[in-house]
Amino acid sequence: MSIKTQGLPEGFLWGGATAANQCEGGFDKGGRGLANVDVIPWGPDRRAIVLGKKKHLDFEDGYYYPAKEAIDMYTHWKEDIALFAEMGFKTYRLSIAWTRIFPKGDEAEPNEEGLKFYEDIFKECKKHGIEPLVTLTHFDCPMHLIKEYGGWRNRKLVGFYEKFATVVFNRYKGLVTYWLTFNEINMLLHAPFIAAGIFIEDGENKKQITHTAAHHQLVASSIATKIAHEVDKNNKVGCMVAAGDYYPFSCKPADVFASILENRENFCLIDVQSRGYYPNYLLKQLERDGITIPFEDGDKEILKNHTVDFISFSYYASRVSSEEELGKAEGNIFGSVKNPHLKESEWGWQIDPLGLRITMNTLYDRYQKPLFIVENGLGAVDTPNENGEIIDDYRIEYLRSHIKEMIDAVNLDGVELWGYTSWGCIDLVSAGTGEMKKRYGYIYVDRDNEGNGTLKRTKKKSFDWYKEVIASNGKNL
Numbered sequence: 001m002s003i004k005t006q007g008l009p010e011g012f013l014w015g016g017a018t019a020a021n022q023c024e025g026g027f028d029k030g031g032r033g034l035a036n037v038d039v040i041p042w043g044p045d046r047r048a049i050v051l052g053k054k055k056h057l058d059f060e061d062g063y064y065y066p067a068k069e070a071i072d073m074y075t076h077w078k079e080d081i082a083l084f085a086e087m088g089f090k091t092y093r094l095s096i097a098w099t100r101i102f103p104k105g106d107e108a109e110p111n112e113e114g115l116k117f118y119e120d121i122f123k124e125c126k127k128h129g130i131e132p133l134v135t136l137t138h139f140d141c142p143m144h145l146i147k148e149y150g151g152w153r154n155r156k157l158v159g160f161y162e163k164f165a166t167v168v169f170n171r172y173k174g175l176v177t178y179w180l181t182f183n184e185i186n187m188l189l190h191a192p193f194i195a196a197g198i199f200i201e202d203g204e205n206k207k208q209i210t211h212t213a214a215h216h217q218l219v220a221s222s223i224a225t226k227i228a229h230e231v232d233k234n235n236k237v238g239c240m241v242a243a244g245d246y247y248p249f250s251c252k253p254a255d256v257f258a259s260i261l262e263n264r265e266n267f268c269l270i271d272v273q274s275r276g277y278y279p280n281y282l283l284k285q286l287e288r289d290g291i292t293i294p295f296e297d298g299d300k301e302i303l304k305n306h307t308v309d310f311i312s313f314s315y316y317a318s319r320v321s322s323e324e325e326l327g328k329a330e331g332n333i334f335g336s337v338k339n340p341h342l343k344e345s346e347w348g349w350q351i352d353p354l355g356l357r358i359t360m361n362t363l364y365d366r367y368q369k370p371l372f373i374v375e376n377g378l379g380a381v382d383t384p385n386e387n388g389e390i391i392d393d394y395r396i397e398y399l400r401s402h403i404k405e406m407i408d409a410v411n412l413d414g415v416e417l418w419g420y421t422s423w424g425c426i427d428l429v430s431a432g433t434g435e436m437k438k439r440y441g442y443i444y445v446d447r448d449n450e451g452n453g454t455l456k457r458t459k460k461k462s463f464d465w466y467k468e469v470i471a472s473n474g475k476n477l
């Protein structure tokens, strides 16, 4: 049932989000080099590869690699942006594939064809009055940097990223002002191959490696923030966290403490990006675990002086902590204890609209910086009816209930929120499972898990619903 609300302040950035590796395809077009995300297959081995537990650095027979063609936005981008514009998008979150700009990652000169590709996209967005919101790295790392240098475990990656960021900020000056440095930076602690191009060898200390890589990404993020501000003082740079508060399973103090610890695990890296220094709890914990942070001269100053302008996050579900081993729910890479009060999606992700308001309050209380919701949505199976229509009422219901809580967080709690980009505004490849069947979009794409289909785009019922949400600035949900 539709809902009326007070709406949102004028200028609110409504839109949708995608990531290069999940929609572009064209993996070998335009001089693009190979990246970690290209060689992650669909199927039973995917998870172990994503988590850096199974080494898989090349295409191998017997596997299907969904990122190679994805939904071929590489050739369909104009048509897709026109559909976003028809929905009234004020912003479109997309990522730049690093390997289109620097195919190997360590070249002296960038690839002009790749630079031009994104320039055309940004210009097309502007033509439609859409503000691009650009993620520099959304789970992609050039394969050459992985094979030659070991991915983000190597400090040299900071310099390569700095170069990439410098080229991109200069080239797109005036076209892009909203930037995110690393997608879901906390993912790196759980899924080091997809998030940082790292495979953990037998006998290696995973925690040491992931925190070394995290330090490199944190320094790289601060350097990029510095450069972004130098190139254009209007640039706004955000961090990005896979959010969703951990609730204590019960009021047992040990459960409450367990939730504090798990929330800190999520926040520890954006604490650094937002506040400019490592939080004491993390320093103490790493010291206890015998982990060293590879500080080099000048790192502390860089982190301190170049903090982010805003906090962006993905929210799909809340999580639960308990001191006991209890039944687990599925979740965004890392699952949690199951919450008996919540329903769940077809993929077992728990559905908690109020949890979005709770998470927004937590983040705003913690950082006192503007927020940007850059991912939220329902992954579901969509089946076209006999007329080819997709009546996705379940998706509308999910989004409506979450947007309602988001509006309450702004109007009732005073949370400062710049915008909302729902995830996968057009159907794309799932990062977690590699499936096409797990769809988030307002726009259906005819393609299946094995890569069959015409790639035809069709508006779902949610397309017109979201169009009205945007047109009414959130008053009509």
Ligand code: BG6
Pocket: 019, 022, 183, 184, 242, 314, 332, 375, 379, 423, 429, 430, 431, 432, 433, 438
């Ligand atoms: C986030 C990622 O983790 O969740 C996206 O930033 C991803 O890349 C999204 O697609 C949804 O997860 P999934 O596994 O359903 O694709």
